[in-house]
Amino acid sequence: MKPMKTISLLLSGAAVLATSATMAMAGGDFPPLAPLGEPPIPSDNPQTDAKVELGKILFWDPRLGGDASTACVTCHEPDQGWAFSDDLSRGYPGTVHWRNSQSVINSAYLGQLFWAGSAASLEKQAPSAAKGAVAGNGENDVMEARLAFIPEYRERFNDVFGTEWPLIGDAWRAIAAFERTLIVNDTPVDLYLAGDESALSEEQIAGMELFNGKAGCIQCHNGAQATDEKYYNLGVPTAERWQDDGLAQVTFRYEILAKGVTQEMYRELKEDPGLYFRTKEKADLGKFRTPPLRYTLYTAPYMHNGSFWDLEEVVEFYNAGGGSNDFTDGTMASSKTDLIKPLGLNEDEVENLVAFLEAFSGDELEVEAPKLPPYAPLD
Numbered sequence: 001m002k003p004m005k006t007i008s009l010l011l012s013g014a015a016v017l018a019t020s021a022t023m024a025m026a027g028g029d030f031p032p033l034a035p036l037g038e039p040p041i042p043s044d045n046p047q048t049d050a051k052v053e054l055g056k057i058l059f060w061d062p063r064l065g066g067d068a069s070t071a072c073v074t075c076h077e078p079d080q081g082w083a084f085s086d087d088l089s090r091g092y093p094g095t096v097h098w099r100n101s102q103s104v105i106n107s108a109y110l111g112q113l114f115w116a117g118s119a120a121s122l123e124k125q126a127p128s129a130a131k132g133a134v135a136g137n138g139e140n141d142v143m144e145a146r147l148a149f150i151p152e153y154r155e156r157f158n159d160v161f162g163t164e165w166p167l168i169g170d171a172w173r174a175i176a177a178f179e180r181t182l183i184v185n186d187t188p189v190d191l192y193l194a195g196d197e198s199a200l201s202e203e204q205i206a207g208m209e210l211f212n213g214k215a216g217c218i219q220c221h222n223g224a225q226a227t228d229e230k231y232y233n234l235g236v237p238t239a240e241r242w243q244d245d246g247l248a249q250v251t252f253r254y255e256i257l258a259k260g261v262t263q264e265m266y267r268e269l270k271e272d273p274g275l276y277f278r279t280k281e282k283a284d285l286g287k288f289r290t291p292p293l294r295y296t297l298y299t300a301p302y303m304h305n306g307s308f309w310d311l312e313e314v315v316e317f318y319n320a321g322g323g324s325n326d327f328t329d330g331t332m333a334s335s336k337t338d339l340i341k342p343l344g345l346n347e348d349e350v351e352n353l354v355a356f357l358e359a360f361s362g363d364e365l366e367v368e369a370p371k372l373p374p375y376a377p378l379d
């Protein structure tokens with residue numbers, strides 16, 4: 001973490017004020033909220049216009065999947081916040097997903113992708129989505145063969161990557177390059193933090209002070225991305241659909257078995273173990289990555305299992321000190337963070353905080369759907 005002073009110097013007077021309020025009220029040493037800036041571009045996958053255009057077409061193309069029915073865009077719909085507006089995402093035909101679909105807007109800034117952070121880059125995330133049994137369910141050789149039988153792709157892959165035939169790994173690189181253009185970094189919060197004091201209403205400024213102070217949100221939603229990219233169990237309630245939807249239960253059972261849990265857990269688990277899958281430490285049961293807050297106006301429902309349908313419900317959840325689930329009451333784990341406590345916010349304060357959260361979103365990012373190129377037999 002950079003020293004506070006360096007960061008403060010870059011910010012406007014208004015932001016510095018907010019910063020010192022943060023330090024005083026939340027009593028911790030957290031990076032202040034800051035304008036988002038441009039996303040990092042990895043040196044081994046530089047952006048070019050031709051690569052981004054190719055990645056865009058591939059993002060829409062269901063042939064990068066099992067039965068050519070389910071593209072990235074199927075669960076990351078531009079008019080559903082580039083996510084999917086249901087508690088649990090739709091899944092590959094015949095399945096329902098087991099988690100809430102995340103927005104791909106601004107995923108370019110994240111070092112750890114997915115709710116439990118299991119993918120370290122967009123280049124690694126794309127194949128696990130296209131191949132995952134309840135997402136794309138694709139098979140590498142079949143997907144690669146399909147690309148080879150589409151003359152426009154042969155030409156575009158050759159132009160971008162210099163190979164005679166499209167390689168599946170290059171498809172993921174192109175998709176990652178496209179995702180790095182899905183950026184919203186000019187929200188009212190960004191403008192305000194960059195010095196435009198008129199960008200937030202009085203209500204929103206009051207909400208920001210609560211965010212940085214009494215409500216303690218800054219403890220985890222901090223820095224330019226409004227996330228510390230750490231993992232917590234907040235006691236988000238158990239997904240209702242896991243209790244009463246047979247298809248959702250099938251996916252849940254399949255996922256926990258495939259990701260590896262003990263026999264005892266396999267029989268008893270009713271919650272998503274989250275970070276536990278990666279560490280196999282009981283202390284990590286039910287922990288999820290702090291999500292960024294930009295664009296959330298368009299991405300309801302919220303949380304890894306879509307428990308809350310609007311931002312007010314989320315704020316009320318925090319106001320009550322979070323919730324409880326099987327990993328908070330001690331039967332399997334007591335991993336709930338003690339950073340979450342009842343906040344004692346009154347009705348006006350709840351409204352102000354919601355108004356501030358809304359200012360993290362700005363305008364919707366609209367992109368025209370590309371035309372998918374047709375197959376043609378090889379000569």
Ligand code: HEC
Nearest residue numbers: 072075089091092099100101102107113114115129130135
């Ligand atoms: C069947 C639905 C479905 C399909 C198809 C799908 N996704 Fe997703 N996506 C999800 C869900 C659900 C999550 C969260 C899953 C998790 O955390 O386990 C997610 C998470 C992500 C994330 C992580 C965002 C973050 O904040 O960490 C990215 C990036 C992403 N998807 C991109 C893609 C790309 C690229 C494709 C196509 C190759 C794709 N997705 C296909 C449903 C889908």
Ligand code: HEC
Nearest residue numbers: 215216217219220232236288289290291302303304318339
């Ligand atoms: C202890 C760290 C921590 C604190 C403090 C915290 N959050 Fe969160 N926040 C998280 C985590 C972790 C999640 C995801 C939890 C899950 O899915 O189980 C989350 C989820 C959210 C979401 C849903 C985002 C989405 O894409 O679904 C919103 C909105 C949110 N928090 C706002 C707030 C507000 C407002 C406050 C202050 C009242 C706050 N948070 C305090 C860690 C924190």
